[in-house]
Amino acid sequence: MEDRHRTGKPTESNDGCKVARTVGKSSLARLADYTTRSDHVLVGVMSGTSFDGIDAVAVRISTDTHGNIAKVEYLNHASIPYSKEVRSLLLPLCDVETSKIDNLVYAHFLLGEWYASAVHKLMGIAGLRKEDIDAVCIHGQTVWHAPAWRQLPGPDFEATPNATIAVHGTLQIGCAAVVKERLGIPVLYDFRSADMAAQGEGAPLAPIVDSLLFGDRARGRIVQNIGGIGNATAIPAGPDEAGVFAFDTGPGNMIMDELVRRFTRGEQQYDADGAIAARGHVSAPLLAYLMDDPYFRLAPPKSTGREVYGTTFVDKLEQFAAEQGLSYEDRIATATAFTAETIVCAYRDFIMPKMKIDDVVVGGGGALNTTLLNMMRQRLGSDAAVLTTMDFGFPPFVREPMAFALLGHLALMGRPGNLPKATGAQREVVLGSLTL
Ligand SMILES: Nc1ncnc2c1ncn2[C@@H]1O[C@H](COP(=O)(O)OP(=O)(O)O)[C@@H](O)[C@H]1O
Ligand SMILES: [Mg+2]
Structure with missing residues (x-):
């Protein structure tokens, strides 16, 4: 061997x-x-x-x-x-x-x-x-x-x-x-x-495990994975997995990664710590354009993947961004805001009407993107605390x-x-x- x-x-x-x-x-x-x-x-x-x-x-x-x-x-x-x-x-x-x-x-x-x-x-x-x-x-x-x-x-x-x-x-x-x-x-x-x-x-298949590892008797939680795709597991406060549900929120890091790869001609694979996004400005017209996607209006259960948010989607984003004259940093900032926005909108539309949320626990590589976590915090305000799996003793991956x-x-x-x-x-x- x-x-x-x-x-x-x-x-x-x-x-x-x-x-x-x-x-x-x-x-x-x-x-x-x-x-x-x-x-x-x-x-x-x-x-x-x-x-x-x-x-x-x-x-x-x-x-x-x-x-x-x-x-x-x-x-x-x-x-x-x-x-x-x-x-x-x-x-x-x-x-x-x-x-x-x-x-x-x-x-x-x-x-x-x-x-x-x-x-x-x-x-x-x-x-x-x-x-x-x-x-x-x-x-x-x-x-x-x-x-x-x-x-x-x-x-x-x-x-x-x-x-x-x-x-x-x-x-x-x-x-x-x-x-x-x-x-x-x-x-x-x-x-x-x-x-x-x-x-x-x-x-998604992880919910049963999320409920076991992160469920709490007193606190309502969302476990948010941010890998290539984002998935949320909603876990109401309580003793068991009754009431747990989950769905893909949309793209996670996939679009940001593709933009970074294109711009650096494959030299870099992702926006480490969200540093590039932190230097740019979010473009409201591009964000609105990206949010106008039927997937986000669809009620769960639902799942998605690279088939939808792969290169063709990024081609469209790039075309719109070019027409607006947006810089590389602004494109990454907007793609990061897009992920944060789709996640938080999904909570407001599909989770919060059903259960009280105290904490959002982020896992996956996106948990290392400080700018993305801050954008989620801004959007959630005092409605929920944003933690990571590290707070529970598990590294993000x-x-x-x-x-x-x-x-x-x-x-x-x-x-x-x-x-x-x-x-x-x-x-x-x-x-x-x-x-x-
Ligand atoms: N230091 C970091 N800062 C920001 N993002 C990171 C960092 N490390 C990894 N990532 C992001 O995490 C992604 C990998 O996350 P992962 O949870 O393994 O997703 P998947 O399950 O889709 O492979 C990378 O493609 C990158 O976008
Ligand atoms: Mg991975």
């Missing part, structure tokens, strides 16, 4: 035959007593719509005699940034104009190697051996998320000519078999499909991979992981697939 990662070539034995790198029990044998044990260690792996890289987190989960989660302990975190080359292989796959099927297949297997490498790094940092980890839970890299229904030929096509059925779907790549082969640890993957099969949007470790745990316990109120699914379902 070591050699494989260093040289990028398959290991060969003296007689030239490929050597099995990991020999061990099947996933089923390793996980046979999972539901009856009270102590579990899982690794969650996430690479989001920002295409910044991979985050891997180890957690220890204790269960009580009823199999309910009693304690979640964050153990450690490792991240590996995507190289420029990998990013330029992956990004075109997320665009109908530029996606190529052979690149998609190779990227699927290549990402398996990258995920294994991220977990390997984490194991080194955390001092974990493969025997210590019950399962690796990988979200995968979304290349296309399509919650909108499309009419396509049904399976009874011949019997009933022209019969169509409504289909929606999603695709996360990163081959789980490669991850299992490299690490010798069972791998859970494809967490979104089961919810979509039950008519849900397949997103930990919440999402941790969520998938917990969803993997729920799956291994045979318990549902989706909240139908968040995804719009018809029922609660167990999420994920397992390598054998």
